[in-house]
Amino acid sequence: MSLQDTLSNQVKQAVNKSFDVTLETVEFQATRKEFTGDITVVVFHMLRFVKGNPVQIGETIGNYLMEHSKDVKGFNVVKGFLNIEISDAYYVQGFNTILKDDAYGFVKPSANEKAIMVEYSSPNTNKPLHLGHVRNNLLGYSVAEILKASGKKVYKTQIINDRGIHICKSMLAWERFGNNETPESTGLKGDKLVGNYYVKFDQAYKKEIESLVEKGVSMEEAKKTAPILMEAQKMLLKWEAGDTDVVALWKKMNTWVYDGFAETYKNMGVDFDSLYYESNTYLLGKEFVAEGLKKGVFAKEADGSVWCDLTEDGLDKKIVQRSDGTAVYITQDIGTAIQRIKDFPDVGGMVYTVGNEQDYHFTVLFLILKKLGFDWADNLYHLSYGMVDLPSGKMKSREGTVVDADDLINEMAATAEAISEELGKLEGYSEPEKQELYKVIGLGALKYHILKVDPKKRILFDPKESIDFQGNTGPFIQYTYARIQSIIRKADFDYTIPLNADERTLHPKEKELVKQLELFPEVVQNAASQHSPALIANYTYDLVKEFNSFYQNVSILGADDLNDKIIRVQLSNKVASVVKQGFSLLGIEVPERM
RNA sequence: GGCUCCAUAGUUCAAGGGAUAGAACAAAAGUUUCCUAAACUUUAGAUCCAGGUUCGAAUCCUGGUGGAGUCACCA
Numbered sequence: 001m002s003l004q005d006t007l008s009n010q011v012k013q014a015v016n017k018s019f020d021v022t023l024e025t026v027e028f029q030a031t032r033k034e035f036t037g038d039i040t041v042v043v044f045h046m047l048r049f050v051k052g053n054p055v056q057i058g059e060t061i062g063n064y065l066m067e068h069s070k071d072v073k074g075f076n077v078v079k080g081f082l083n084i085e086i087s088d089a090y091y092v093q094g095f096n097t098i099l100k101d102d103a104y105g106f107v108k109p110s111a112n113e114k115a116i117m118v119e120y121s122s123p124n125t126n127k128p129l130h131l132g133h134v135r136n137n138l139l140g141y142s143v144a145e146i147l148k149a150s151g152k153k154v155y156k157t158q159i160i161n162d163r164g165i166h167i168c169k170s171m172l173a174w175e176r177f178g179n180n181e182t183p184e185s186t187g188l189k190g191d192k193l194v195g196n197y198y199v200k201f202d203q204a205y206k207k208e209i210e211s212l213v214e215k216g217v218s219m220e221e222a223k224k225t226a227p228i229l230m231e232a233q234k235m236l237l238k239w240e241a242g243d244t245d246v247v248a249l250w251k252k253m254n255t256w257v258y259d260g261f262a263e264t265y266k267n268m269g270v271d272f273d274s275l276y277y278e279s280n281t282y283l284l285g286k287e288f289v290a291e292g293l294k295k296g297v298f299a300k301e302a303d304g305s306v307w308c309d310l311t312e313d314g315l316d317k318k319i320v321q322r323s324d325g326t327a328v329y330i331t332q333d334i335g336t337a338i339q340r341i342k343d344f345p346d347v348g349g350m351v352y353t354v355g356n357e358q359d360y361h362f363t364v365l366f367l368i369l370k371k372l373g374f375d376w377a378d379n380l381y382h383l384s385y386g387m388v389d390l391p392s393g394k395m396k397s398r399e400g401t402v403v404d405a406d407d408l409i410n411e412m413a414a415t416a417e418a419i420s421e422e423l424g425k426l427e428g429y430s431e432p433e434k435q436e437l438y439k440v441i442g443l444g445a446l447k448y449h450i451l452k453v454d455p456k457k458r459i460l461f462d463p464k465e466s467i468d469f470q471g472n473t474g475p476f477i478q479y480t481y482a483r484i485q486s487i488i489r490k491a492d493f494d495y496t497i498p499l500n501a502d503e504r505t506l507h508p509k510e511k512e513l514v515k516q517l518e519l520f521p522e523v524v525q526n527a528a529s530q531h532s533p534a535l536i537a538n539y540t541y542d543l544v545k546e547f548n549s550f551y552q553n554v555s556i557l558g559a560d561d562l563n564d565k566i567i568r569v570q571l572s573n574k575v576a577s578v579v580k581q582g583f584s585l586l587g588i589e590v591p592e593r594m
Numbered sequence: 595g596g597c598u599c600c601a602u603a604g605u606u607c608a609a610g611g612g613a614u615a616g617a618a619c620a621a622a623a624g625u626u627u628c629c630u631a632a633a634c635u636u637u638a639g640a641u642c643c644a645g646g647u648u649c650g651a652a653u654c655c656u657g658g659u660g661g662a663g664u665c666a667c668c669a
Contacts, residue, residue, distance in 0.1 A: 027612085029610090029612075029613095030653055032613065032614090034613090034614080035613080040613090042612060042613095044612065044649065044650070045611095045612085047649070054649085078613070079612095080612085080613085080649085080650090081612085081613060091664060124669075161669065164668085164669070165668085166668095166669080174639090219662090278669095283598080283660065303667090304668060314597090315597090316665075318596085319666085319667055321667085322665060322667040324667080326667085328663095328668085329668070329669050332669090355663095356598085356599065356662090356663065356664095357662095357663055357664070358663095358664090359598060359599075359663075359664075360597080360598075360663090360664055360665075361664090361669095363598090384599085386599080386600080386662085386663090387662080387663080401647080418649065419632075420632090423631095423632065424630080425630085441632095449606095452606095452607070452608095453606090453607065454607090454608095456599070456600075457599090457607090458599090458600070458661090458662065458663095460606085468618085468619065469632060470618080470619075470632060470633095471606095471618035471619055472606085472607070472608090472617065472618045472619090473618085473632095475632065476618095476632065476633090478632090479630080479632050479633085480632095480633085482630075482632095483629085483630050483633085486629070487629055487630095490629060491629090499614090519668095526610080534607090534608090536606085537619070538608065538617090540618085541608095541617085541618090542608095545617080548633065548634070549634075549635095551629085551633085551634085552625095552633075552634045553634090555628075556640090557628090557629045558628060558629065572629095593630085594630090594632085
């Protein structure tokens with residue numbers, strides 16, 4: 001039982017005995033630094049139930065706690081705040097418990113609880129991953145890890161949009177301008193190669209529109225009737241009809257793209273437990289459109305199109321199948337969701353990591369699934385995040401203003417290298433070791449920078465200036481971790497001996513550290529319930545700041561007393577291990593030296 | 595125009611309805627015989643506006659202002 005729970009019960013008892021009132025909850029907060037005390041009970045909060053002067057109520061409770069709780073050493077009341085001082089023995093004992101727990105803060109999944117499926121990335125197969133995908137991937141991966149740490153079984157997945165006109169555009173351009181280029185013949189990553197043809201298609205398309213307009217065709221008409229576009233549409237029809245050549249080319253080019261993506265994912269450090277392809281699930285979606293029609297969830301219009309009327313729920317009517325019988329975007333999403341539950345019967349809920357421009361789409365999707373009668377439809381969550389904009393404005397792939405994911409990762413490593421060289425760090429390391437470290441540091445900077453921000457908020461990303469290595473950044477935290485490892489390497493005494501709680505009073509800085517460490521499990525749970533890696537990031541930073549202050553103010557290895565040395569090394573070590581665990585939830589590695 | 599999201603120091607981010615709104619970067623000043631100075635310490639600086647609810651509001655409600663997104667038989 002945590003201190004807070006214990007105190008909570010005792011405060012309730014105090015109120016019950018003294019005022020004959022039964023409290024349901026007691027409100028706690030950390031005591032502000034300018035007051036003495038370790039934990040604070042907000043008396044204001046109980047004024048609704050307990051009549052009287054808040055200060056007197058506080059005094060009464062305080063006195064009761066002094067008598068009845070061995071952990072309470074003292075108290076003071078300021079306005080409606082009851083500040084409680086906790087005994088040193090409690091801290092030492094509490095810390096000894098934390099120390100023994102190797103997976104501190106992490107909860108083992110319970111067998112009977114339903115699993116959660118987390119979807120993220122979900123790229124189109126016609127162009128490489130860019131900065132927007134980076135935020136998506138980092139968020140999705142991190143939320144999956146956080147959910148795992150909070151005790152859930154988690155499956156990571158993605159839906160690959162491998163079907164549609166956009167792929168045909170790249171295919172057509174490759175056939176026409178490709179000269180049989182392959183990733184092997186050009187040395188290009190497969191996704192880059194295919195992306196180049198997407199651009200080439202667009203250039204040719206624009207040229208054709210121009211010449212049509214010159215001939216007097218209206219712009220609108222020209223956009224629709226440009227020969228190259230019509231040919232791409234013809235190709236899509238052939239694909240849907242299963243034309244052998246088209247399907248073979250489609251498979252070949254998709255394979256290139258997947259190879260390229262795999263490399264980028266590996267570099268980013270994200271992975272998936274299962275993959276879904278749109279080309280496999282859209283048909284199932286259509287089956288359930290038929291099912292919904294039977295149930296009366298959907299209705300067919302005269303032209304054959306199928307709609308879901310959501311006006312009673314305050315939304316619009318939504319089309320779920322075209323008049324020609326083909327699937328739309330949402331049809332496929334319905335199918336994919338159902339397919340996933342079929343494949344993984346232990347899944348009881350899903351998290352969709354998709355940008356906030358699709359907020360409306362997901363409210364509609366979730367509502368439709370609920371109307372179709374699936375019990376798991378109540379446990380769907382759209383992990384919606386803001387766009388990543390550049391100082392120059394929005395990223396547009398056709399205008400060449402995208403920040404490529406691979407380039408970005410490489411640049412980060414290069415920046416890390418430049419800064420490390422300048423500071424003269426890492427002397428005596430082999431070149432491969434250095435390169436590996438630069439990558440870890442560069443990625444740490446990038447990931448932390450993106451994840452520390454509330455997902456809902458839009459990020460303005462300046463590739464040149466956005467990445468710092470000082471202050472509230474990944475490298476700063478990595479650096480602290482590395483420094484602690486250095487302390488441990490130099491400790492030439494047995495620091496694993498647990499100290500006797502009654503024999504030691506704590507230095508204020510030590511106490512602060514223990515307090516900060518004790519918060520970690522709660523932070524993990526909050527981050528999981530709010531789907532927010534930012535909570536973990538900011539907590540880790542606070543912990544590291546607390547440590548740095550401690551490091552600067554007390555001597556660790558140079559302390560006179562052996563007991564002091566032992567507990568201080570233990571504290572440092574635990575800080576490092578919590579940092580490591582916290583960062584593992586963000587997908588960031590921590591180096592032993594830097 | 596309807597709906598959704600956002601608005602906090604010069605800048606980038608914090609703040610479960612609670613005390614004097616916290617950090618970092620940038621600016622100014624200081625700290626290395628000692629465990630990694632990518633550090634630490636100090637100074638200066640902010641809740642878009644107007645109402646309301648509350649003992650108490652950056653936070654909740656209403657109305658503005660500014661920005662973004664969305665309102666396709668696109669995905």
